[in-house]
Amino acid sequence: MSTTPSGPPSAAFRPEERLLIDGKLRHAADGGTFEVVNPADGTVLGKVADAGRADMLDAIAAARRAFEETDWAVDHQFRKRAMTQLLDALVEEKDELREELIAEVGAPRMLTHGPQLEDPLKKFQWHIDHIDRFEWVRRLDDAVNRATNEPTERWVVKEPIGVVGAITPWNFPFGLMLVKLAGALATGNTVVAKPAPETPWNATRIGRLIAERTDIPAGVVNMVTTSGRDVAELLVTDPRVDMVSFTGSTVTGQRILECAAPTFKRTMLELGGKSASIILDDADLTQAIPQALGALAHSGQGCALPTRLLVHRKVYDQVVAGLTQAFKQVPWGDPQEQGMLAGPLISARQRDRVAEYIRTGQEEGARLAVGGGVPDRPGFWVEPTLFVDVDNDSTIAQEEIFGPVLTVTPFDTDEEAIQLANASRYGLAGYVASGSTERALRIARAIRAGSLMVNGGSYSGGDAPFGGYKASGMGREGGREGFEIFTETKTIGSALSLPLS
Numbered sequence: 001m002s003t004t005p006s007g008p009p010s011a012a013f014r015p016e017e018r019l020l021i022d023g024k025l026r027h028a029a030d031g032g033t034f035e036v037v038n039p040a041d042g043t044v045l046g047k048v049a050d051a052g053r054a055d056m057l058d059a060i061a062a063a064r065r066a067f068e069e070t071d072w073a074v075d076h077q078f079r080k081r082a083m084t085q086l087l088d089a090l091v092e093e094k095d096e097l098r099e100e101l102i103a104e105v106g107a108p109r110m111l112t113h114g115p116q117l118e119d120p121l122k123k124f125q126w127h128i129d130h131i132d133r134f135e136w137v138r139r140l141d142d143a144v145n146r147a148t149n150e151p152t153e154r155w156v157v158k159e160p161i162g163v164v165g166a167i168t169p170w171n172f173p174f175g176l177m178l179v180k181l182a183g184a185l186a187t188g189n190t191v192v193a194k195p196a197p198e199t200p201w202n203a204t205r206i207g208r209l210i211a212e213r214t215d216i217p218a219g220v221v222n223m224v225t226t227s228g229r230d231v232a233e234l235l236v237t238d239p240r241v242d243m244v245s246f247t248g249s250t251v252t253g254q255r256i257l258e259c260a261a262p263t264f265k266r267t268m269l270e271l272g273g274k275s276a277s278i279i280l281d282d283a284d285l286t287q288a289i290p291q292a293l294g295a296l297a298h299s300g301q302g303c304a305l306p307t308r309l310l311v312h313r314k315v316y317d318q319v320v321a322g323l324t325q326a327f328k329q330v331p332w333g334d335p336q337e338q339g340m341l342a343g344p345l346i347s348a349r350q351r352d353r354v355a356e357y358i359r360t361g362q363e364e365g366a367r368l369a370v371g372g373g374v375p376d377r378p379g380f381w382v383e384p385t386l387f388v389d390v391d392n393d394s395t396i397a398q399e400e401i402f403g404p405v406l407t408v409t410p411f412d413t414d415e416e417a418i419q420l421a422n423a424s425r426y427g428l429a430g431y432v433a434s435g436s437t438e439r440a441l442r443i444a445r446a447i448r449a450g451s452l453m454v455n456g457g458s459y460s461g462g463d464a465p466f467g468g469y470k471a472s473g474m475g476r477e478g479g480r481e482g483f484e485i486f487t488e489t490k491t492i493g494s495a496l497s498l499p500l501s
Helices: 053-069 076-092 094-105 118-133 173-186 201-213 229-237 250-263 285-300 313-329 348-363 414-422 437-446 479-484
Strands: 019-021 024-026 033-037 044-049 137-139 151-160 163-167 190-194 221-223 243-247 266-270 276-279 308-312 367-370 385-388 405-411 429-433 451-454 487-494
Touching (some): 053 163, 053 190, 053 221, 076 118, 076 201, 163 229, 173 243, 173 479, 229 250, 250 266, 276 285, 308 313, 313 367, 313 385, 414 437, 429 437
Parallel strands (some): 190 221, 429 451
Antiparallel strands (some): 019 024, 137 151
């Protein structure tokens, strides 16, 4: 079920075109800008500053200075108060931010009430609260100084890393920017953030609110929008940056590792996925089939979506028939409308990339059951597409398409399902549907992936670490593990009693 975009956003928003550098909202030094395009109809929504090398170097210098010369790194309660100010300001402008996300991201309105907007705000609050719960100082058992035979105190202290470069993608831009800021700021780091050029305004809005509505010191957060890859790479190569937190493609993640190696930067990489969803022969198909439509959320533009469906052969025909009918009825189209599951793809380039994968799937012998077309209308659209009888080794089953495409592959035994699920370079997420909790849990534990959902259960939340195995990345974002990743560990031994607590 498709609808055509009805026109401009239903409510006004005020995009911020300026950079935030060293506490000041400013334009690019050379006056450069680039356009922001509405993916639903291809029209130009407006523009934003296009930072050059000089702007990025200013931002890095400001972050370094703020880390070394302000109390941000050591004053936990000040950080908590300032971050709360930012959260309050975001909540106050939430309605404008919602419309802005729908317009620049093409995010269906329905998703802004979950992972595109509402959920990230809750996760930010969790990080604020965790400042008081985190074990910043831990005392070990006393040791004995071998030279003097006197007791010595031993302590473990958690400290911020320093300057963090935060690089975010275009698919869930606000949520991913906010969780990176949350972890880095709560632990006392300073940040230079670089949003994706396709979706810059949600980030520049955060920058404006920091400058106008919070006590966050100048330079603690710098928001730099740029279309230049060479400008962005300064975050990865400059020795004044201590850590890079990146979400995006596996290819770019490999490039970041190469560039970061000479300066030994810590890296947190949340990369691609080709997550397998397993439907066993005892599963409740009235739940499992609708849940499989999750592969189409945001037109498949999500790294953890269940885009590779593995179905027990005993129920395979039944599942394929149910999915075929469901795909024909799935609500997709104008992201402004309530109830849409899938909207446009982000760009013409992404639309053409997905269309090429669909052609490849047909050429390699998969059966196209539903969709596959590219509608002849403004914007960047691909029909919800269902491939069945898919070889697990084929291109469309192995590579991340990042479009509204679901592949379906049969299996005969639980062991084969596990083998097929793990036969991937990725390991970000997994899904299991079964009438037996014990059977589902055994399979979930055997899947080499960072997050698992069993029978529709959700792992999401500010307290839940998220990240992947294998080529899906390294490190975790969110939760205790994602909080601690932004800290260094220092061990102190003293013959005199220390005033640590």
